[in-house]
Amino acid sequence: MRSSMNILYIGPILPEYVAIMKALLPQGYQLEVAESGSPVVWERVGEAHFLLALAPITEEIIRAAEKVRLIQVIGAGYDKIDVKAAHRAGILVATTGGANAVSVAEHALALILTLYRRIPYAHHSVKAGKWPQFALYQGGVFELSGKTLGLIGFGHTGQALARLVQGFDVRVLYYRRHRLPPDQERALGASYATLEDLLRQADIVSLHVPLTDQTRRLIGRKELGLMKKSAILINTSRGRVVDEEALIEWLSSGRIAGAGLDVFHQEPIDPHSPLLKLDNVVLTPHMAGASEEAVRRTFEAAFANVVRVAAGQQPANVVRLRERQ
Numbered sequence: 318m319r320s321s322m323n324i325l326y327i328g329p330i331l332p333e334y335v336a337i338m339k340a341l342l343p344q345g346y347q348l349e350v351a352e353s354g355s356p357v358v359w360e361r362v363g364e365a366h367f368l369l370a371l372a373p374i375t376e377e378i379i380r381a382a383e384k385v386r387l388i389q390v391i392g393a394g395y396d397k398i399d400v401k402a403a404h405r406a407g408i409l410v411a412t413t414g415g416a417n418a419v420s421v422a423e424h425a426l427a428l429i430l431t432l433y434r435r436i437p438y439a440h441h442s443v444k445a446g447k448w449p450q451f452a453l454y455q456g457g458v459f460e461l462s463g464k465t466l467g468l469i470g471f472g473h474t475g476q477a478l479a480r481l482v483q484g485f486d487v488r489v490l491y492y493r494r495h496r497l498p499p500d501q502e503r504a505l506g507a508s509y510a511t512l513e514d515l516l517r518q519a520d521i522v523s524l525h526v527p528l529t530d531q532t533r534r535l536i537g538r539k540e541l542g543l544m545k546k547s548a549i550l551i552n553t554s555r556g557r558v559v560d561e562e563a564l565i566e567w568l569s570s571g572r573i574a575g576a577g578l579d580v581f582h583q584e585p586i587d588p589h590s591p592l593l594k595l596d597n598v599v600l601t602p603h604m605a606g607a608s609e610e611a612v613r614r615t616f617e618a619a620f621a622n623v624v625r626v627a628a629g630q631q632p633a634n635v636v637r638l639r640e641r642q
Contacts, residue, residue: 322627325361326350327378328371328391337616338369343624367623376402387411387626389619392606393418393473394555395636396528404638411632413618415473417606422477424605425523425553428577429466431599432549433459438596462486467519469512469535470526470554471497478523479505490515516543521551528555538563541573549575553605556581565591568598579605 322345326338330352342348349365351357353372362381368374371391379385379402388403393414403410431437435458442449462485468475471491479489489507491497496509516522522544526532536550537560544550550573552559561582567573575597581590584603592598606615622632 321345321347322366322623323347323349323361323364323384324367324369324623325358325365326369326371327353327358327374328369329353334371334612334616337613341613341616341620343620346623367626369619370398373397374403375399379403379406379408382406382408387623387632389413389622389632390636391615391619393634394527396555398636400636400638409626409632410636411622412634412636413615413622414634416614416618417608417611418473418477420608420611421474421525421553421605422481423608424579424601425474425478425525425551425577426481428551428553428579428599428601429461429521429523429549432575432577432597433461437599464488464520465490465518467510467515467522468492468507469515469522469524471507472525474553475523475525476505478525479507490519512540513543516540517545519548520545521549523551524554524558526554526558528557532558534558534560536560536564538566541567544573546572547574549573549577551577553579556584561592565595568592568595571597575599577601579603 324346326348330350335350338348349361351361358378359381362378363383365382366384366386368382368385368388369391370388374388374397376399379399385408388398388408388410390398390410390412393412395410395412398410400410435453439449439453465488466482468478468489468491471493475491479491482489483506490510491507492510492512492515502508510518524536526535535558541563550564564576568576569591577599578592579601580603586592592600618633625632
């Protein structure tokens with residue numbers, strides 16, 4: 318009989334997450350949980366066969382993980398994993414890409430509608446005893462219908478958002494490294510555009526790319542300068558995909574109309590960040606993938622990968638070294 322396989326979860330110890338992991342734990346596996354940075358990480362990592370990572374996995378941790386066969390990221394982003402060190406150690410790295418795509422896409426759509434309908438202003442005004450009905454009727458409130466949505470990155474999440482907006486009579490443009498076949502474009506109601514053309518044409522620019530060396534500051538001063546003055550920027554990917562200083566400058570001067578941001582250069586956001594003082598932004602605390610359904614799907618996908626690797630199979634959503642460079 319095979320001895321039990323050890324799984325070490327490294328990340329915040331959230332009771333709901335621990336309960337889900339225990340409920341989904343495959344038979345024959347032992348689960349340990351460790352807060353990132355705690356001594357427990359170093360006490361347990363040497364005996365672990367699999368790491369579930371919701372925290373940075375450094376070269377030091379990887380060197381100590383002598384038995385680990387898979388670093389399974391809890392989520393789609395792998396920018397906090399030292400993929401090169403894992404590759405040198407012969408350890409696979411995989412994500413749960415797609416598990417939270419619907420949740421993130423719905424959040425992006427919520428940010429778009431919240432900005433277009435000026436919901437924060439209306440909400441706070443009513444709670445403060447004001448009634449800005451006719452002030453809102455004078456302008457600054459928009460319909461999504463008839464607009465052009467530009468999706469930068471068109472994987473699981475970008476495609477999920479394209480499907481969501483099909484009922485809004487929205488023109489969808491997308492940009493990615495490799496264009497989709499025409500039949501897939503037709504099914505998704507999306508048309509390919511270069512990055513520059515997308516930025517020039519889109520009323521809404523929504524980012525759906527991982528953070529890599531190629532995508533870091535993908536949206537900088539040059540790219541913001543191509544956007545319409547009436548355009549809004551939505552970011553549910555990673556904060557450092559955008560030059561935040563440049564974005565603040567463009568928002569403050571009215572060179573773009575607004576932004577809906579779920580991710581930031583620093584998380585939690587710097588309490589002195591100028592973003593907190595702007596009226597043309599909607600800010601949320603990196604929660605786009607936080608739906609209960611997505612959390613469960615994410616852990617289901619993570620454990621499915623563990624079982625695959627234990628059986629000698631390739632995990633789904635494996636991270637190739639060239640993707641990280």
